[in-house]
Amino acid sequence: MQSLLETEDETLLRDSARGFLKDASPVGGLRENREKSRAYDPGLWREMAQMGWSGVLVPETEGGADMGHRAAGILCEEMGTVLAASPFISTSVVAASALRNAATDRARHSLTQIAEGAITYALAIDESAKFAPTATALTAAKAGNGFTLTGRKGFVADGGSADRLLVLARTGGAPGEARGLTLFDIEADRAGISRTATPTVDSRDHARIDLMGVSVTGDDIIGELDNGLAAIRHGLEAGQAAVAAELAGVAGGAYAMTVGYLKERKQFGRTIGAFQALQHRAAHLWSEIEVTASAIANAGRVLDEAPDQATMAVSLAKARATSTAKLAVSEGVQMHGGIGMTDEYDIGFFMKRARVGAEWLGDYGYHAAQVAAVREF
Structure with missing residues (x-):
């Protein structure tokens, strides 16, 4: 049955993605990645690229599918449902969105490589415990015709495995100021860069990146000097909408797993799903997921149709998705009972991913403040 939130083509995309991921990347695949100490399955990423997913936001002139942000959100939702690990958001959403606005030959070449699945990116922006781009203190000191x-x-999500980095650095001003920031696109193995794995509860690839006297030139700059926030704005909002969509998928996956458990687990001679108190909790969660799905769909549509006016829609989607995912995984673990806290059951993986996703590219508080600012509260 086609959702009222989707066109026929979008429904076909969702069905295709769901069928592929069910076989190629079941929730249990996360255990395999963890056991092999790898960021993601490179074979899975190659298959995604062959299906055109890696080029979902890359223009057709650069070899991409150019399906739009709503389509990217659908893919993220389905990945979230099975906890599929990949560099999709960092590379195919954030980097692709930033690079397509750069309009340089180098950026166009990188977009082609992204569409082919030949390179991956990571966004190096956070320096403290919370998402705060204007707080950037990493310096880009003038050195001859370039910077250091x-x-x-x-x-840095996907920072340990990425081929290239988008680095926000301060070329002027002081931490806290929006002006004086510049965005650089550099190789992750350039001299002076060291990467240290940062273990996170969701067993994904995160890293601390130290840059010690890294030489860059004007050719490495994306957008305008001292105006890096403008250069990365569309990439950030596209990424925030994508993370929101993934969190919606996490909520949906946790809900489906929990309802399945309620229908199977017996207590006092009857399935626990027959108890009205648990039915009420499940019904409330379903309602929250449906409302959040509308916010996710709207964010994708606004990004496609009016990207310069997307802040409100994107932050609303991220805030709602964060809240809904938190509710879904909490209810899921509780309704599974004590076994919900064990590593043996997959429901705990959903809680861990929801916790990390809640922080990535801005937590609930950050996005609630963004909505309030747009509404002039």
Whole structure:
């Protein structure tokens, strides 16, 4: 049955993605990645690229599918449902969105490589415990015809495995100021860069990146000097909408697993799903997931149709998705009972992913403040 939130083509995309991921990346695949100490399954990423997913936001002129942000959100939802690990959001959403606005030959070449699945990116922006781009203190000191980058970035998603980095650095001003920031696109193995794995509860690839006297040139700059926030804005909002969509998928996956358990587990001679108190909790969760799905769909549509006016829709989607995912995984673990806290059951993996996703690219408080600012509260 087609959702009222989707076109026929979008429904076909969702069905295709769901069928593929069910076989190629079941929830149990996370255990395999963890056991092999790898960020993601490279074979799975190659298959995603062959299906055109890696180029979902890359223009057709650069070899991409250019399906739009709503389509990217659908893919993220389905990945979230099975906890599929990949560099999709960092590379195919954040980096692709930033690079397609750069309009340089180098950026176009990188977009082609992204569409082919040949390179991956990571966004090196956070320096403290919370998402705060204007707080950037990493310096880009003038050195001859170029700059020298010195400083540290933390909580860099996909930072340990990425081929290239988008680094936000300060070329002027002081931490806290929006002006004086510049965005650089550099190789992850450039001299002076060191990467340290940062273990997170969701067993994904996160890293701390230290830059000690890294030489960069004007060719490495994306957008305008001292105006890096403008260069990365669309990439950030696209990424925030994508993370929100993934969290919606996490909520949906946790809900489905919990309802399945309620229908199977017996207590006092009857399935626990027959108890009205648990039915009420499940019904409430379903309602929250449906409302959040509308916010996710709206964010994708606004990004496609009016990207310069997307802040409100994106932050609303991220805030709601964070809240809904938290509710879904908490209810899931509780309704599974004590076994919900064990590693043997997959429901705990959903809780861990929801916790990390809640922080990535801005937590609930950050996005609630964004909505309030747009509404002039």
